[in-house]
Amino acid sequence: MGNFASRDASSSVKEAQRVSATSCRPKDSRRKHWDSESIQDWLEMAELAGPRVYSCCHCWNHVCLHDDVISKAFHVNNFTKGRNGRAFLSSHAMNITTGAKEDRQFMTGLHTVTDIHCRGCREVLGWKYERAYEESQKYKEGKFIFEKDKIVQKNSREMAELVGPRVYSCRHCRNHVCLLDDIISKAFQGRNGHAFLSYHAMNVTTGAKEDRQLMTGLHMITNIHCRDCQEVLGWKYERAYEESQKYKEGRFIFEQAKIMQENW
Ligand SMILES: [Zn+2]
Ligand SMILES: [Zn+2]
CATH class of the missing domain: 2.170.150.20 (Peptide methionine sulfoxide reductase.)
Incomplete structure (x- = not known):
């Protein structure tokens, strides 16, 4: 029930943004003024209407x-x-x-x-x-x-939708490779220090599969490369041999030293 209500709220926001993008009428400034005010109301209502969620x-x-x-x-x-x-x-x-x-x-x-x-x-x-x-x-x-x-308490995912998704880029060439919303944990260790576990990656290519012994046991992984500059950014877990590590299969590790926050 709560989920439906909050989805409704964010889709009205998207609708409002879409209207906002197409409502530019330079020859009729009064009409334009009215449009932008009602859109503002609409955005505020959408924010108020959603239930507060943990x-x-x-x-x-x-x-x-x-x-x-x-x-x-x-x-x-x-x-x-x-x-x-x-x-x-x-x-x-x-x-x-x-x-x-x-x-x-x-x-x-x-x-x-x-x-x-x-x-x-x-x-x-x-x-x-x-x-x-x-x-x-x-x-x-x-x-x-x-x-x-x-x-x-903050409904971070919907906040992110209002301001556009927050993106991580390749530190070398600024290619967009990962969304903040997709990060599962920042408590991982890479080859060069801190690393993030992420549900998804974009604009990357994978290398050959290899078995690697990590602190948490044996895994089959592939290196992930930035599609633009070929820099190695981390790896993808193809297979975890330990039952307790199966949740990592299909997920991506990004080395913090190899990526940067884009405009946020
Ligand atoms: Zn790159
Ligand atoms: Zn959870």
Whole structure:
């Protein structure tokens, strides 16, 4: 439901931009003035009309509506998994999957919970309360905890649509090779320092397949080259042999030292 509403909002924005591009009538300045004002209203309405959405911090999948948040006064204290910080209790979640049920002891008593995973990137975002054993905690049953560190409030993907996509270019020749929206993670390591994992690449060519031993196990990869200057920008994962690394198959690594932000 929320998704449909926000899609509607962004398509009206596109429609408004299209109208804006074709509504130049230099001989009738009053008419032109009226057009540009109504387009402005239209753009503002489109921004106001969309529901406020929380998205997965990794992949911007929409996972929760602002209106569904019941309380922001929750905490996550799981030091063994390195998870510690603020959390939200929400009445609903969307575009997520749940894991296996397990009993977990919280400060507020014993609960049966399932982890919730982003459907886009599989990241654990929090958990769902399946059952609360204490009478005073029953209100949480069927509700969701989102860890604040795992979600972002800004609807970044739609913001990007308003200003045009943000693009990474080959540092050598400024060929456009990757969109900011396609980046899954910036926490990767390349041959020369930091690297990005991206869903897609553009204007690149691939080399011969080879098996390479990486820190995370054996992978079959191909180098990716800038199509214009032939510079090696990173590699594509053709195959991951370890089950836990399969999510990288078909994805691209860009070395941060080889690409640059274009105009943003
Ligand atoms: Zn995600
Ligand atoms: Zn290049």
